[in-house]
Amino acid sequence: MKKHILPAIKLTTLCIVLLAVIYPALIFAMAQLSPNHGRGKTVESGNKTYYSNIGQSFTVDQYFSSRPSAVDYNSAGSGGSNKAPSNKEYLDQVQARIDTLMIKNQGLVKSQIPADLVTASGSGLDPNFSVQAAKVQAKRIAKVRNLDESKVDMLIDENIEKPFLGMFGPEKINVLQLNIALDQLAKK
Incomplete structure (x- = not known):
């Protein structure tokens, strides 16, 4: 059980950092480079x-x-x-x-x-x-x-x-x- 929980926690943490922090920050930065700074x-x-x-x-x-x-x-x-x-x-x-x-x-x-x-x-x-x-x-x-x-x-x-x-x-x-x-x- 210990063998499976630790990798699952690591994978969950990696996904949270990647998908909830890095990806939105990257999209936000790209929007700031667009005309009207991503406001449509x-x-x-x-x-x-x-x-x-x-x-x-x-x-x-x-x-x-x-x-x-x-x-x-x-x-x-x-x-x-x-x-x-x-x-x-x-x-x-x-x-x-x-x-x-x-x-x-x-x-x-x-x-x-x-x-x-x-x-x-x-x-x-x-x-x-x-x-x-x-x-x-x-x-x-x-x-x-x-x-x-x-x-x-x-x-x-x-x-x-x-x-x-x-x-x-x-x-x-x-x-x-x-x-x-x-x-x-x-x-x-």
Whole structure:
């Protein structure tokens, strides 16, 4: 018994020092070398600071709507809904989102609605949506803000983030940055 307890205590102590002290200190030191010293990507607009890497709620008609969130955009508790795609309550929730989108965006056909505008991401905090999600809202934005639709389309194209190394992942748009650019366009 003595033969097994001493190595177990040594291994436990080594793991505690390595995983609870050295590893977190190393990660903290690496974060201090990154932009904004590990505090996330921030954007300043209108005397306010926003985190551009955390999804935000935009429900006013003059802004592009964000991807829905299962956690009400609360970054303290990220997570999905954990409901199966066949769950009646989940399907009713998605249908309600589709109906709302179609009311807000007159002339929109159900088949044009991308999935990311009516389904929440796995974290519930996805700050991005697809290019199609922006394009289907362009007409509404142009009408509400009294802008030419071609200018809104051009703004969308300017805010497209290309895939990593040109091949990993889809093209996407950060909703917060797009809405800030939209405000700047409206000021001109």
